[in-house]
Amino acid sequence: MNLDLVFFLILSVIAVATAVGMLLSRNAIYAALFLVLNFVTVAVFYLLLGAPFIALVQITVYAGAIMVLFLFVIMLLGAESLPEEQALPWQRPLAALLGIILAVEATFIFLTRARPIGDVTQPDASVNTMTNLRALSEALFTQYLLPFEVTSILLLVAMIGAIVLVRKEKRVP
Amino acid sequence: MVPVNYYIILSAILFILGVVGVLIRRNSLIIFMSIELMLNAANLAFVAFGSVIRSFSGQIFVFFIIAVAAAEVAVGLALIVEIFKSKRSIDVDQMSSLKG
Amino acid sequence: MHLAQEVTTGFYSLAPWLVFAPLIGFLINMVLGGWFMKQPWGENAVGTVASLASGAAFVVSVLLTLSLSADHGEVMRWRLAEWIHIGELELDWTFRIDSLSTTMMLVVSGVGTLIHIYAIGYMHEDVRFKNDVGRFPRFFLYLNLFIAMMMILVSGDSYLMLFVGWEGVGLCSFLLIGFWYELDTLGRPSWANSNAAKKAFIVNRIGDVGFLIAGFIMFWALGSLQFDEVFEAAEGAAPGVILAITLLMLVGVAGKSAQIPLYVWLPDAMAGPTPVSALIHAATMVTAGVYLITRSAELYTLVPQAQSIVALTGAITALFAATIAMGQYDIKKVLAYSTISQLGFMVAAVGMGAFVAGMFHLVTHAFFKALLFLSAGSVILGVERGHHHTEHAHGHHGGKLKKGKKKEGKKEQRHEPVHEEEGEVFDANDMRNMGGMRRTMPTTYWVYMIGTLALAGIIPFAGFWSKDEILLDASLHYPVIYWILSVAAFLTAFYMGRQIWMVFFGEPRHEAAAHAQESPRVMTVPLMVLAVLSVLGGALNLPFEGFHNLGHWLEHTLHEVETLTFNLPIAGIATILAVAAIYLSWLIYGRNPLRAGEIDPLKKRLGAAFTALENKWYMDELYHAIIVTPYVKISQFLADVIDWRFWHDWFHENVIAGTYNWLSGIALNRYADQRGIDAFANGLATFTQWSSVILRKVQNGFVRSYALSVLLGVVLIVGYLILR
Numbered sequence: 001m002n003l004d005l006v007f008f009l010i011l012s013v014i015a016v017a018t019a020v021g022m023l024l025s026r027n028a029i030y031a032a033l034f035l036v037l038n039f040v041t042v043a044v045f046y047l048l049l050g051a052p053f054i055a056l057v058q059i060t061v062y063a064g065a066i067m068v069l070f071l072f073v074i075m076l077l078g079a080e081s082l083p084e085e086q087a088l089p090w091q092r093p094l095a096a097l098l099g100i101i102l103a104v105e106a107t108f109i110f111l112t113r114a115r116p117i118g119d120v121t122q123p124d125a126s127v128n129t130m131t132n133l134r135a136l137s138e139a140l141f142t143q144y145l146l147p148f149e150v151t152s153i154l155l156l157v158a159m160i161g162a163i164v165l166v167r168k169e170k171r172v173p
Numbered sequence: 174m175v176p177v178n179y180y181i182i183l184s185a186i187l188f189i190l191g192v193v194g195v196l197i198r199r200n201s202l203i204i205f206m207s208i209e210l211m212l213n214a215a216n217l218a219f220v221a222f223g224s225v226i227r228s229f230s231g232q233i234f235v236f237f238i239i240a241v242a243a244a245e246v247a248v249g250l251a252l253i254v255e256i257f258k259s260k261r262s263i264d265v266d267q268m269s270s271l272k273g
Numbered sequence: 274m275h276l277a278q279e280v281t282t283g284f285y286s287l288a289p290w291l292v293f294a295p296l297i298g299f300l301i302n303m304v305l306g307g308w309f310m311k312q313p314w315g316e317n318a319v320g321t322v323a324s325l326a327s328g329a330a331f332v333v334s335v336l337l338t339l340s341l342s343a344d345h346g347e348v349m350r351w352r353l354a355e356w357i358h359i360g361e362l363e364l365d366w367t368f369r370i371d372s373l374s375t376t377m378m379l380v381v382s383g384v385g386t387l388i389h390i391y392a393i394g395y396m397h398e399d400v401r402f403k404n405d406v407g408r409f410p411r412f413f414l415y416l417n418l419f420i421a422m423m424m425i426l427v428s429g430d431s432y433l434m435l436f437v438g439w440e441g442v443g444l445c446s447f448l449l450i451g452f453w454y455e456l457d458t459l460g461r462p463s464w465a466n467s468n469a470a471k472k473a474f475i476v477n478r479i480g481d482v483g484f485l486i487a488g489f490i491m492f493w494a495l496g497s498l499q500f501d502e503v504f505e506a507a508e509g510a511a512p513g514v515i516l517a518i519t520l521l522m523l524v525g526v527a528g529k530s531a532q533i534p535l536y537v538w539l540p541d542a543m544a545g546p547t548p549v550s551a552l553i554h555a556a557t558m559v560t561a562g563v564y565l566i567t568r569s570a571e572l573y574t575l576v577p578q579a580q581s582i583v584a585l586t587g588a589i590t591a592l593f594a595a596t597i598a599m600g601q602y603d604i605k606k607v608l609a610y611s612t613i614s615q616l617g618f619m620v621a622a623v624g625m626g627a628f629v630a631g632m633f634h635l636v637t638h639a640f641f642k643a644l645l646f647l648s649a650g651s652v653i654l655g656v657e658r659g660h661h662h663t664e665h666a667h668g669h670h671g672g673k674l675k676k677g678k679k680k681e682g683k684k685e686q687r688h689e690p691v692h693e694e695e696g697e698v699f700d701a702n703d704m705r706n707m708g709g710m711r712r713t714m715p716t717t718y719w720v721y722m723i724g725t726l727a728l729a730g731i732i733p734f735a736g737f738w739s740k741d742e743i744l745l746d747a748s749l750h751y752p753v754i755y756w757i758l759s760v761a762a763f764l765t766a767f768y769m770g771r772q773i774w775m776v777f778f779g780e781p782r783h784e785a786a787a788h789a790q791e792s793p794r795v796m797t798v799p800l801m802v803l804a805v806l807s808v809l810g811g812a813l814n815l816p817f818e819g820f821h822n823l824g825h826w827l828e829h830t831l832h833e834v835e836t837l838t839f840n841l842p843i844a845g846i847a848t849i850l851a852v853a854a855i856y857l858s859w860l861i862y863g864r865n866p867l868r869a870g871e872i873d874p875l876k877k878r879l880g881a882a883f884t885a886l887e888n889k890w891y892m893d894e895l896y897h898a899i900i901v902t903p904y905v906k907i908s909q910f911l912a913d914v915i916d917w918r919f920w921h922d923w924f925h926e927n928v929i930a931g932t933y934n935w936l937s938g939i940a941l942n943r944y945a946d947q948r949g950i951d952a953f954a955n956g957l958a959t960f961t962q963w964s965s966v967i968l969r970k971v972q973n974g975f976v977r978s979y980a981l982s983v984l985l986g987v988v989l990i991v992g993y994l995i996l997r
Contacts (some may be wrong), residue, residue, distance in 0.1 A: 008175045012183045019190045019210060028202055035206050038187075042213055049180075049224040051232045058216075061239050066209065066246050073250045074202055077257050088266070091977055095196035098984050099189050105991050106185045110178060113995075117177050118225045139229045140236070151240045158244035165251040196981055265976050272974025 007048065015041040028074045032067055039063040053136060180221035187214035201253055201263045205246070212242050284336040288351040288368035291330050291337075291378060291428055295421040298326025299414055306410030316409055320393030323413035327389045327420050331382035338375040348830065350430050357433075364498060367430035373830040376632060376823070377427035377564055380639050384556045385420050387799040391647050392416065392548040394795035398654050399546055402661070403453060403460040412452060416552070419445035423557050427564060431499040432488055435565065439484065439529065442558045447474040449553060450545040458701065469544040476538040480528015487521035490514060504571040512576060519572055519579035522565060523586065530562030531613045532590045532620055537893055539613055543605040547650025550605060555612050555642035560635050563616070566623045567632055570831055574626065584624030588757040591617030593890075595764035599771065599875070600886025603702045604649050607772050611728065612642060614761055618743055621754055627746035628831050629814065629824045634739035636823070637810045641727035641736055644803035648721040651792040651800065652776060655714045656701045659788035699785065704775045706783035708866065713789040716797045718777050720804040725773055727807040729766035729851045735810030737848070742816060745843050759850060766851040770858030779866025816840075 015038055022034035039062045046055035140148060191214060194207030216235045223231015257263055301322050302309075309315040341349065348371040357364040392412065400406045422445055426438025451470030457463035492498055494514045495506035507515055526532065531539040542554050553559070566573060566583065573580050591614045598610035615638050622631035700706065711718035727734035730741065740762060747755035781787040791797070814823035816839040861874050876883040885891065971982075 004175050008179060016186055019187055022206060023190060023194045028200055031203050031206060042217055045217060046220055049220050051220050054220060054232045054235050057239060061243055066243055069246060069250060070206060073254065077263060088975060088978060092197050095193055095981060098988055099193040102988050103189050105995060108995060110182060114178055119176055136229050136232060140233055144233050147237055151237055154241060155244050158247050162247045162251040165255055192984060196977055196984060269974025272972065
């Protein structure tokens with residue numbers, strides 16, 4: 001039992017707890033905030049795994065932009081809470097059941113079929129240097145250039161789509 | 174020295190939680206957030222594997238996933254807003270006009 | 274004998290023209306007959322073509338005879354075509370030229386040609402009496418066809434070819450008897466002629482069955498149908514087989530040559546025009562049976578029992594028919610029964626083994642019987658001419674009825690002839706309407722006399738020599754038959770005398786007879802030729818040494834010929850009998866000629882027996898009761914009850930249709946179709962509906978449940994992958 005493991009366990013508990021919290025909150029704001037916490041926890045995980053850039057991207061984009069957007073929309077729509085109506089009574093039990101089964105299947109796989117791949121080494125100090133970042137960006141702009149460009153187009157399309165969607169329709173006189 | 178399996182287990186748990194969330198909640202925004210949670214769990218698995226094999230490809234993949242997730246959220250929320258304009262509600266159970 | 278193709282001399286290659294010359298005449302008249310009739314000279318053209326065709330056959334016959342005599346009567350066979358070659362059976366169409374067949378050929382074609390010429394004149398008037406001039410060519414078509422068929426019969430080299438001709442002449446007889454198939458003698462609608470034709474054909478058929486079975490046995494037992502092969506094989510065969518063959522052939526002879534019991538068709542066949550009666554039923558077709566027996570002489574001589582039966586049949590027929598002839602009033606019926614009687618003489622002769630005598634009588638009988646028939650036709654036409662003449666004169670009224678004429682008998686002194694009253698039918702054939710014809714038709718009278726004397730057997734006419742030879746042979750070998758035939762000869766002379774007195778002497782008993790006119794030359798000239806032949810025909814085979822011409826001639830074929838010399842007692846008895854018979858008939862009919870309306874004087878004397886003779890011993894009625902009526906009843910039963918009521922009505926309707934209806938309606942419809950297939954199809958639809966109703970609930974519009982199903986799928990797949 002070393003320090004990494006302890007860290008990992010604590011963080012994983014927090015992550016799971018916040019996820020559960022998000023699931024169970026009646027209030028959408030609370031759920032969003034729980035999710036933010038979850039994202040942050042996952043970002044710490046990224047740091048532990050030696051991906052500082054991604055960690056910060058996670059925080060910036062995911063927790064900072066996406067979740068904020070969520071909060072905007074939640075508050076815009078006034079959808080903090082919904083009235084209690086049960087349309088599909090069997091939905092929850094069945095979903096829970098299936099989730100448990102899936103979890104059981106997953107553990108089964110892990111326990112019987114998974115081979116030890118390797119250990120995550122503790123990142124050394126070199127990961128925080130610019131050379132690491134440079135190597136990353138080099139790979140991004142050379143080897144993965146095409147996906148990069150396509151993704152930019154994708155973002156453009158999404159932007160246009162979002163604008164078009166919320167545009168007011170012209171009334172026909 | 175954390176075995177990467179643990180990270181994977183964690184990722185699986187988070188994923189399952191996200192799935193269950195999609196299925197349980199009626200608030201479409203919460204559902205959306207559960208989807209984000211699922212994506213996040215996948216990201217975690219990517220980075221974990223990437224660090225095991227000491228390659229940047231895991232991180233780059235996550236990079237793209239995050240970008241796509243952002244785009245998706247933008248469009249999805251715009252849609253939800255539109256739906257709200259007509260239905261006055263974001264309860265997914267109200268959006269069952271494709272019934273039959 | 275050998276095939277004539279190998280012989281270089283002689284006219285044997287002309288043999289097929291015997292058949293083909295008349296057939297060509299047939300074809301020409303068939304194709305051009307209609308066109309001919311549109312021309313003013315049409316009838317003469319048709320008749321000339323037909324007579325030339327028949328004459329050509331006669332010329333060929335003469336040439337063949339001359340060639341044959343140059344070759345000393347050796348049998349020649351000319352093969353025309355292969356016919357049946359199956360296994361070991363080889364039957365060809367081969368012409369047999371030997372002395373027997375040439376004799377027949379000469380008679381048939383010679384007398385036939387004379388009759389063709391006569392028929393030109395006869396039919397010219399007959400079609401006008403019946404008001405159907407267009408039918409003129411058809412008569413000559415049938416006549417030519419008959420000559421062709423008869424030629425096939427007499428020139429055939431095997432029993433098969435003989436049978437082909439046999440059937441063919443039967444067909445032509447049917448066609449010719451029923452020539453006026455829908456009219457009676459006055460041109461009014463009647464089926465009497467068709468019925469007579471049918472009777473002829475059917476009764477002939479019965480005879481043919483016998484012939485056929487004989488042929489079958491012959492082929493089966495002896496292995497061939499060709500004459501020489503049969504005769505050769507017959508010597509080694511079992512006598513019972515030969516007996517069967519000969520007796521069955523006798524059945525055929527009885528049919529074709531009108532012997533007891535199958536003679537009944539010949540009197541009815543007088544319904545045909547007179548040339549038909551002369552040609553077919555006197556001179557040629559009916560002699561086919563005698564020819565058959567003569568040809569099969571070698572078979573018959575092997576079985577004496579059959580010979581006796583043949584001879585007895587002939588003799589009894591001769592006597593039987595002669596008795597009936599005494600009581601007939603129709604001029605042609607008398608001659609018909611006379612023919613049957615004379616055929617009986619011939620059959621008796623060949624039955625006794627006197628083949629030469631039989632053939633001799635065949636030849637002479639052809640001459641004088643044809644003569645008699647043709648003359649009778651002349652008489653009938655003469656009376657018809659007189660009838661039409663008087664009808665026009667009287668303007669078709671019946672004329673005044675002479676009251677009480679028929680009721681009073683001897684008191685009536687007037688001899689004036691009558692004509693029929695309103696509604697009565699004038700029968701031109703009835704001798705009671707005739708009388709005194711020798712003044713009105715002299716030529717016919719003279720030739721008729723010659724024919725009668727020949728038939729009665731008065732020396733030196735032809736009939737005497739031939740009949741005498743038969744009687745001579747009978748007296749030597751078969752006394753019983755001699756007595757029977759002598760009585761028949763007596764009766765023959767008697768009824769012929771009766772006929773002469775009734776027709777030609779006395780006063781006319783009817784206006785038509787009083788105004789009768791003689792026939793034209795085209796009819797009388799053949800009569801005179803035949804009369805000459807009847808006078809001189811005896812020279813063929815005089816019973817004196819050195820004059821047995823026919824006997825020597827036939828010896829080449831028959832091998833065993835008994836030549837008889839003149840026997841004065843027998844001849845004397847025969848002559849005395851004949852003269853006595855004629856004198857007796859004069860006593861009864863000639864001294865006090867019959868007057869109009871009187872009944873036959875013989876009737877007064879014989880009473881009920883004469884009535885039986887008048888009615889032909891009721892034979893036709895007997896046949897009708899025994900054979901025809903049951904046959905019709907059985908046919909009706911089979912047709913009506915079994916075929917219609919049982920088979921059609923009950924079986925078809927109930928069993929077949931009912932089963933079908935049950936099968937299709939109930940079994941197939943209800944069970945297979947409705948319950949089975951329909952149920953299945955409907956059930957399929959119902960199942961689809963029901964399942965869709967249930968499955969539709971999956972699409973409830975809720976996204977969450979869709980997502981749930983996705984998760985379910987994932988779980989299942991992952992589970993499968995785990996468990997695999």
